[in-house]
Amino acid sequence: MNTAPDAQLDRWNRFRANRNKALASEYGWLTLTSFQWLESQPAAVDLVPGRWSTDGTTAFLTAGAADGLTLAETGEPVDGTISAALADEESLMWVQFGGGDGKQVLVELAMRAGKYAIRTRDSRSPVFTEFDGVPTFAYRPDLVIEAEFRPYPAPVDVPIGTANPLVDGVHRSVGELVFRLPGKDHECHLQAEEEKLGALTVTFHDETNGDSTDEWRKVSMARPRVDSSGKASVVLDFNRAINYPSAFTPYGTCPMPVRNNSLDYRIEAGERQPGLAD
Numbered sequence: 001m002n003t004a005p006d007a008q009l010d011r012w013n014r015f016r017a018n019r020n021k022a023l024a025s026e027y028g029w030l031t032l033t034s035f036q037w038l039e040s041q042p043a044a045v046d047l048v049p050g051r052w053s054t055d056g057t058t059a060f061l062t063a064g065a066a067d068g069l070t071l072a073e074t075g076e077p078v079d080g081t082i083s084a085a086l087a088d089e090e091s092l093m094w095v096q097f098g099g100g101d102g103k104q105v106l107v108e109l110a111m112r113a114g115k116y117a118i119r120t121r122d123s124r125s126p127v128f129t130e131f132d133g134v135p136t137f138a139y140r141p142d143l144v145i146e147a148e149f150r151p152y153p154a155p156v157d158v159p160i161g162t163a164n165p166l167v168d169g170v171h172r173s174v175g176e177l178v179f180r181l182p183g184k185d186h187e188c189h190l191q192a193e194e195e196k197l198g199a200l201t202v203t204f205h206d207e208t209n210g211d212s213t214d215e216w217r218k219v220s221m222a223r224p225r226v227d228s229s230g231k232a233s234v235v236l237d238f239n240r241a242i243n244y245p246s247a248f249t250p251y252g253t254c255p256m257p258v259r260n261n262s263l264d265y266r267i268e269a270g271e272r273q274p275g276l277a278d
Helices: 006-023
Strands: 033-035 043-045 046-054 059-063 078-084 091-097 105-112 114-123 146-158 169-181 190-196 200-204 217-219 232-237
Touching: 033 046, 146 190, 169 200, 169 232, 217 232
Parallel strands: none
Antiparallel strands: 033 114, 043 046, 046 059, 059 078, 091 105, 105 114, 146 169, 146 232, 169 190, 190 200, 200 217
């Protein structure tokens, strides 16, 4: 039986409502329909008009007025050759086309692993139009855990893989969360990254992966609190574990957990594998 206080459940329900609303945003992750690398010679690509290329530092698009492409920011028609340059890991919502208003598909230019790619975001993608929320486990009060945060003297950059085997990533570890799970005697250690305003995020594997959950998930928490003795702690709420975009689409380049960020435990809390029946 769920024994969580009403206020705790209310906060979680608000979190879930906001999460589902964010996923269902216009041109969000649920609208991705392709990921394609650009070649050195101008060439057609799937699902998008025009001819696309890159010289390694800049991306180019050549199209005529009849192709119906317009700049996403201004609505100006693309008639001729346009170019854009990005730094690694940057993205640009570059051009759009299709539908009655010419905005059905938004084309994102991205620089990943030092190479240019485009991703199409189609507002009529069935993954988006048929979305009615992410399935979750029932709320688990026992998986709201106080963890000690042990910061490193300096951040450590750890090479990692991503959901795209051709794209490598880097995890900037700022410290470890140390805690015990219900029924376990040993300490668990998870490396954390720092987000805005000192908040922390951990990306982790657990024994539900590939069964009732995706291959990995992440959970974020507020910045650590420091007590009078200098010890830092956070509330690690696994009910707020969420999927990366790569759980919903094969066109993500989402970061994998660092090696050893694996729990010998079934974290049956938070988001489940998309598409599973409740």
